[in-house]
Structure formats: structure tokens, C-alpha cells
Amino acid sequence: MSIAMATQVAPPRPALGQAAMAATSLLVAVGMLRLLPLRVVLALAGVVRQVAPRHASLDTAREVITARDWAAAHYPGRATCLDLSLTAFLIAACRGRHVSWCIGCRFNPSESHAWIEVDGEPVGEYGMFDDPFHVTIRL
Known part of the structure; x- marks a missing residue:
């Protein structure tokens, strides 16, 4: 009898320039x-x-998130939501575009989180906003 294990599918590799920009942005953000x-x-x-x-x-913004997720999948350390959201913010800036970088919290349960938004809508956040976060800082 075999047991099915959950496997995480690696995000698709972006174009070489985008991949290099994403990896560099992740290292800069973490640093x-x-x-x-x-x-x-x-x-x-x-x-x-x-x-x-x-x-x-x-x-x-979705392309930025895809590139960020690819870089994070190849990062040897642990990247938190703050690292990942800043990475997406930097990738977008390198492309000459602006996304909102948000840092917020919620109280029941008590959690903090960071993400990016476009036109007030979170991008790349799946299932995290059933109980919305209150934005503390938005850039």
C-alpha cells in the first residue's frame, strides 16, 4: 500500500532577466x-x-509574485512574509512599476502579516483574508 504525499509544485521559472532580478531582489530584501x-x-x-x-x-503584479515565488523556492534560508513582500515591492520597482507594500495585523487570532496590493486588493494571497488584516503601514 502506498501513501500519497503532498508535494509542493515549484513555480514556473520566469525569463532569465526576470529570474535574475527576482533572486537579486530577494537577497537585497533579506539583507x-x-x-x-x-x-x-x-x-x-x-x-x-x-x-x-x-x-x-x-x-x-501577478508576474512579480510568480518571479518572487520562484526565487523564494530556490532560496536556501527561510524567507518570511516581510521578506517576500519587500522582494515583490523591489521587483516591481525594478520594472518601473509601483505596488503598495502593506504591513498589518489582526487580533483574533493575533497575527501580523505583510503583503503587496494593487488598487487596494491583495495580490498573491490565497485564503489569508477570510478575517482581514488591518493595515498598519502602507507604502
Whole structure:
């Protein structure tokens, strides 16, 4: 008798340039969040936002999430939602587009979370918003 095991399907590999941008953005995001105080990271993200003032479309944001997920699947360490959301924010900025980087919480159960949004809608968050998070910081 065999037991079926849950396997995680790796996200599709983006084009070479997008893959390199995603991997680099993930390393930059992890480095920033591990080495700098959060207030400095937020200030730098505010500067990055000014560089990419054009809003991303939902399709562009989904492409960014796909590239981010591919990079995260190949990252040897643990990437948290804060790392992953900042990575998506940076990838979009490298493409000359702006997504909203959100950090928030909810109270029952008590949790914090970080994500990106386009036009006020979370992108790449599946099943996380049955009990919505309250946005604490939005860039």
C-alpha cells in the first residue's frame, strides 16, 4: 500500500532577466531586513517608491509574485512574509512599476502579516483574508 504525499509544485521559472532580478531582489530584501532597523528599511522603500511612480497593473503584479515565488523556492534560508513582500515591492520597482507594500495585523487570532496590493486588493494571497488584516503601514 502506498501513501500519497503532498508535494509542493515549484513555480514556473520566469525569463532569465526576470529570474535574475527576482533572486537579486530577494537577497537585497533579506539583507536589508536583517541588517537595518525597520525605520531605515521603510525610509529606503519610500525612496524606491518615488523612483517608480507608475502603478502596476494586476497582471504585472501577478508576474512579480510568480518571479518572487520562484526565487523564494530556490532560496536556501527561510524567507518570511516581510521578506517576500519587500522582494515583490523591489521587483516591481525594478520594472518601473509601483505596488503598495502593506504591513498589518489582526487580533483574533493575533497575527501580523505583510503583503503587496494593487488598487487596494491583495495580490498573491490565497485564503489569508477570510478575517482581514488591518493595515498598519502602507507604502
